[in-house]
Amino acid sequence: FKKAFIFDLDGVIVDTAKYHFLAWKNLAESLDILFSEEENEQLKGVSRVKSLEKILKWGNKTISEEKFNNLMTKKNEEYLSYVDAMSKEDILPGVLETLNYLKENDYPIALGSASKNARRILNKVELYSYFEYIVDGNEVSKAKPDPEVFLKGCELLAVEPQHSIVFEDSQAGIQAANNAHMTSVGIGDESVLSEADFNFKSFSEISEDVLKTLINFKK
Numbered sequence: 500f501k502k503a504f505i506f507d508l509d510g511v512i513v514d515t516a517k518y519h520f521l522a523w524k525n526l527a528e529s530l531d532i533l534f535s536e537e538e539n540e541q542l543k544g545v546s547r548v549k550s551l552e553k554i555l556k557w558g559n560k561t562i563s564e565e566k567f568n569n570l571m572t573k574k575n576e577e578y579l580s581y582v583d584a585m586s587k588e589d590i591l592p593g594v595l596e597t598l599n600y601l602k603e604n605d606y607p608i609a610l611g612s613a614s615k616n617a618r619r620i621l622n623k624v625e626l627y628s629y630f631e632y633i634v635d636g637n638e639v640s641k642a643k644p645d646p647e648v649f650l651k652g653c654e655l656l657a658v659e660p661q662h663s664i665v666f667e668d669s670q671a672g673i674q675a676a677n678n679a680h681m682t683s684v685g686i687g688d689e690s691v692l693s694e695a696d697f698n699f700k701s702f703s704e705i706s707e708d709v710l711k712t713l714i715n716f717k718k
């Protein structure tokens with residue numbers, strides 16, 4: 500059998516976390532709720548609805564359903580204004596090399612993201628065609644750390660979870676991969692992602708030799 504690869508999108512392939520941060524910060528401040536990098540970290544991998552629920556909880560605020568929906572729309576509009584200015588220049592360092600190596604060597608590749616904007620972003624950065632399957636926020640009902648998103652990816656790729664490798668930048672995402680008994684690879688801050696089987700600061704550290712190590716790793 501061939502091992503399969505599932506990539507998270509935000510914070511792994513592209514640095515959209517900074518755009519989510521800007522949009523959530525503006526929203527939080529409009530409600531007089533403090534929002535710093537620390538809060539933002541806790542929203543990585545978390546769905547749009549759950550993120551707003553968390554922000555309101557931090558600020559001890561309750562709002563009407565109508566206001567809630569308006570804020571979600573506003574946040575997404577601001578976020579998309581940043582996204583729409585993206586191009587392939589915004590692909591994080593080393594990602595393209597990894598994707599090309601995996602493609603050239605016929606490894607199955609899927610996307611596993613909580614975002615409802617995943618397809619739009621992949622199109623913007625011209626990576627859509629690399630992915631055999633895309634599982635995103637439109638297809639899942641249970642948020643990471645629930646493994647649903649990754650298990651769906653495995654099912655579509657027709658590969659056992661134990662035979663797949665997940666790249667993630669969020670704690671919830673690493674937990675989701677671990678919960679499914681997949682090989683978990685943390686991309687980013689090792690102190691946040693210490694539960695991962697492997698840790699790298701970025702894809703620049705993932706050489707062909709590293710990929711071979713990941714492929715041969717048995718959990």
Ligand code: BG6
Pocket residue numbers: 508509510519542543544545546547550575612613614615616617636669
């Ligand atoms: C995740 C991001 O990938 O997608 C979260 O890490 C974001 O920050 C979530 O909230 C949902 O994204 P979107 O694009 O549907 O608002």
Ligand code: MG
Pocket residue numbers: 507508509510511543544667668669672
């Ligand atoms: Mg992410």
